[in-house]
Amino acid sequence: MDVIWPTIPDFLVGTRNTLFYCLASFPIALVLGMFLALMDGSRIVWLHGPARIFIEVVRGTPILAQIFIIYYGLGALLGLINPSWALLINVWTAGIGTLALNYAAYEAEVYRAGFLSVEQGQAEAALSLGLSPSQNFFHIQLPQAIPLMIPPFVNDFIYLLKDSAIVSVIAGSDLTSVLNSYVRTHASNPLPFFLLAIVLYLVMSLPVSYVAKRLERRLRAAL
Amino acid sequence: MSLDLHYKQEKPPDIARKRNLWPRNRMVGANYLYYILLAAVIGxxxxxLYTYRDLSLLYLPEMIRGALVTLLVSVLSGICAIIFGLLGAFGSLARFRPLRWLTGIYVEVIRGTPLLVQLYLWYYGIRLLLSNIGFDPHDMLFNSMTVLQSNSLVPDSFNIFFYGILGLSFNYGAYLTEVFRTGILSVERGQSEAALSLGLDERQTMRYIILPQAIRSIIPPLTNNFITLIQDSAFLSVIAVIELEYITIGFALPQADSNQKMYVFVLGALLYLVMCYPLSVAARMMERRLTPDHA
Structure with a gap:
């Protein structure tokens, strides 16, 4: 136990960095996911084609492979176009970018499910009452779809908290990287550090999952 | 605008066809152009791929061997995860309260911490602890295989595989606990009440009435979890299990030329896609067949 005390500040910095990765990439994932869902639901094949391909590729490859491709590969590609653009790719941007792109694909499915859950009758009634398609979308469908989509979004945020550990393989500075460095140096007695890291992760994720369950219960009661 | 599905249009009535009134999903000129462009992109x-074919000839055999290891690891982890999931589901539905409590803690802790941290824990933490006590899976298997005259079949890295598969299946067991639990609870209460009133005891009810019906709602999330398991087996590469991602990283990072580095990573991702995409297509077809039509 006394082994841990001097290392706690490092672990707290790691926790702060993990939260930073998650809070930075989740909004980007939500916005990108919305555009992706709109593209995917369109009848225009120029839109739903590339969107479908993106979603299938992102969901079919491991996030580990994606982060390596973006960190090592994209830097090289950007460097070909314009040498100063290669400086854009560092651990932070690669991590946040990979997490955002990966989760955008999953959020697109959530948006799609949310909009499909709003009854078709609502849209038909709106259009037959004379509302324009965009009025129908913004005033009828969207307000009814958003409460249905919030519990899956919160669940996805919990998954994001854990998937943020992936940046440790490209030497990011989140909680798992701190844990990794201490476990490598204290190989004879690593268990206290594991305990500390697990407690910190639970402190981050349990409140969110509690909120998610409460929201889900309220939503199910409302239905 | 509506996010409609791409369903097949029915035949329009004659009058609409004659007057060209029916909205049909025709292939417009722009659609042809898109598919031509898509073919060009694939070309x-x-x-x-052809430009760097010497790299693929060099590395592809080893990577395919790694992909087979990935599949083997995923299937073994999947089976163990189903076992853990069933134990967890029955534990969470048990009447013995400490068992429910224990299972709840298992599910919450595992679902609240990253898989990477759990793998590190299994490999760096628990393995060392157990080997201090004297539990060494590799030695145990080696000694028992010596009796069967085939101890050369046991690889030196067996410990890594053992704890890697254990870590993966323990993790996915927690998610599958929730899947099985939801599936079992989704069978209507009336079924179990009718079975019990007809004289079946609890075990018979579970085995003949509830589980066959629960399997229908269990299979879609199960297949999705299995596909994610195949991808998450890539994490085993960080604890030096020699599967596809490990081999890809091992070949790609030493490359001097960044383009070649990117190519090897793309090749690895392509192999994962080849493994996972058919499975996800099959899973979606199965899901569509299993979902009852709500009219």
Missing amino acids: AFGYY
Whole structure:
């Protein structure tokens, strides 16, 4: 136990960095996911084609492979176009970018499910009452779809908290990287550090999952 | 605008067809152009693969061997995860309260911490602890295989595989606990009440009435979890299990030329895609067949 005390500040910095990765990439994932869902639901094949391909590729490859491709590969590609653009790719941007792109694909499915859950009758009634398609979308469908989509979004945020550990393989500075460095140096007695890291992760994720369950219960009661 | 599904249009009535009134999903000229462009992009990707074909000839055999290891690890982890999931589901539905409590803690802790941290824990933490006590899976298997005269079949890295598969299946067991639990609870209460009132005891009810019906709602999330398991087996590469991602990283990072580095990573991702995409297509077809039509 006394082994841990001097290392706690490092672990707290790691926790702060993990939260930073998650809070930075989740909004980007939500916005990108919305555009992706709109593209995917369109009848225009120029839109739903590339969107479908993106979603299938992102969901079919491991996030580990994606982060390596973006960190090592994209830097090289950007460097070909314009040498100063290669400086854009560092651990932070690669991590946040990979997490955002990966989760955008999953959020697109959530948006799609949310909009499909709003009854078709609502849209038909709106259009037959004379509302324009965009009025129908913004005033009828969207307000009814958003409460249905919030519990899956919160669940996805919990998954994001854990998937943020992936940046440790490209030497990011989140909680798992701190844990990794201490476990490598204290190989004879690593268990206290594991305990500390697990407690910190639970402190981050349990409140969110509690909120998610409460929201889900309220939503199910409302239905 | 509506996010409609791409369903097949029915035949329009004669009058609409004559007057060209029916909205049909016709292939417009722009659609043809898109598919031509898509074919061109795929052709360009094929040309990209061809450009670095010496790299693929060099590395592809080893990577395919790694992909087979990935599949083997995923299947073994999947089976163990189903076992853990069933134990967890029955534990969470048990009447013995400490068992429910224990299972709840298992599910919450595992679902609240990253898989990477759990793998590190299994490999760096628990393995060392157990080997201090004297539990060494490799030695145990080696000694028992010596009796069967085939101890050369046991690889030196067996410990890594053992704890890697254990870590993966323990993790996915927690998610599958929730899947099985939801599936079992989704069978209507009336079924179990009728079975019990007809004289079946609890075990018979579970085995003959509830589980066959629960399997229908269990299979879609189960297949999705299995596909994610195949991808998450890539994490085993960080604890030095020699599967596809490990081999890809091992070949790619030493490359001096960044383009070649990117190519090897793309090749690895392509192999994962080849493994996972058919499975996800099959899973979606199965899901569509299993979902009852709500009219």
